[in-house]
Amino acid sequence: MKKIITVLILIFAIFLVGCSNKKLDNNISNSNLTVHFIDVKQGDSTLIISPDNKTMLIDAGDNSQGENIKNYLKKLNINKIDVLVGTHPDADHIGGLDYIINNFEINSFYMPRKSHNTKTFKDVLIAAKNKGLTIKEAKYGVKFKLGNYVKCEILNPVKKYGNDNNLWSAVIKTTYNNKSFLFTGDAEFKNEEDMIKSGANLKSDVLKLGHHGSSTSTSEKFLKIVNPDVAVISCKYKNKYGHPHKETLKLLKKYNIPLYRTDEQGNIVFYCDGNKIWTDKKPGTYNYYGNK
Template sequence: MKKFLTLFIVLFSIFLVACLDKNVENKITNKNSIQKNSSILTVHFIDVGQGDSTLILTPDNKTMLIDGGDNSQGEKIKNYLKKLNVNKIDVLVGTHPDADHIGGLDYIIDNFEISEFYMPRKSHTTKTFKDVLIAAKNKGLAIKEAKYGVVFNLGDYVKCEILNPVKKYGSDNNQWSAVIKAKYNNKSFLFTGDAEFKNEEDMIKSGSNLKSNILKLGHHGSSSSTSEKFLKIVNPDVAVVSCKYKNKYGHPHKEILNLLKKYNIPLYRTDEQGSLVFYCDGNEIWTDKKPGTYNYYGNK
């Protein structure tokens, strides 16, 4: 009898897991109907190799693109957006002047109608940075300053806050990174650019509400970002990292992988899984992919 009861419990548990998996599958497999559902927000972490590019599509068809990968990724991002029938970008953000974040933005500016363009007030001497400025000027596109305290609505449903740069940070491009929190009803996403420990501490001291359901790890999962203190305050349900498979920087670093594992935070990663899409109805978030691994591929 005891063996039978044990077998029954095991089989019933397997049945429950199968049902849950099926429910999740049913929720996301018919993506066309999901896109037509007027209550769904989608967040796309586009695989641009060793770089960042994130697309947000709101329930009322407003769009925000955060970063554009390096110089080779502009056309790939354009094609990705076109497949989603995106022809206009309501808010474009270049988080900071590094080429792996703004390299493709001149191409995007040339090929899309842009309503608003935000960048931090940090200049750079590179051709990549100058190309973005020229593209914006040729389009008659003013650049708004991305800084702490800026709040804007992305359509009628999504509220966005810029939480960094909190102050002036000298010559370090990464520390100037625009950090954006996007909130849809009861759920929120935190996009951190290449923000580092100093920025995290400044954001904590600023009193900003950092709690977010999904955290895009700072600086591609570098050990100079995502302190344990910051991670505990954000307290994400999942973390996402954008980087190239077996990149030369060793991203994501072992320290960050161990930290996420310590707090049992599932990690989704473009280097293992390609582009990632999260769906949100304002009360729950789901995706069609299982989490990636905590595997470390670098030498750091």
């Protein structure tokens, strides 16, 4: 009799554990994707955290921003970056990458096959080599998952683009259930046209505008095809390049697309449950602060 009772207790315990695991899985699948546009002044750095706590960092600002980004990640109790991306060799995007590589465990590292002769670029290569990291090529058609729930696809570079660093920018579309984000690095009109011709599904709910809102990116045709609900620009307040440019601001205003910008709002975080996207900050303005 005692043996029977013991067996029944064990079966019941196993049943409870199974229920608990199912409940945990449901909680994970109902959790949020978070996208952090980190204020790195005149540069780009975006942190994506999946519902099951996998992390992707796209760019790391310039050479002065590594510690700032490290501190931001540490406050979120992040010690490992599952996917690290350097969109292209410009210093305002990869300058802080060597610092991040040296201070975090990195699983996968993507960069386009575009070299540069600057110390900043060489420092990134050295840091990766010292860490034993293999740099995977960021190019059109590459797909990977961030955890179990988030799909990622690289949409650019579509082809080889010569010496212009911006044209080599890795463009990444990230999808969680019914919602998506498009991160465009410094991609320009030519890239946008090539991505359109490629037949890729560019429709996205949130668009991180190319090249800090420059007039050489975000054509009207591209904007209409992406058809975002929200636009984001990463740049420094009253920067020397005049970003974001008047033409881009007028275009966003024309289509009534709410604009979030790090020069006005600092760090910006979006939350996504797979069916809706929200943030605790109000949109920025269409104000132009440049001298051009």
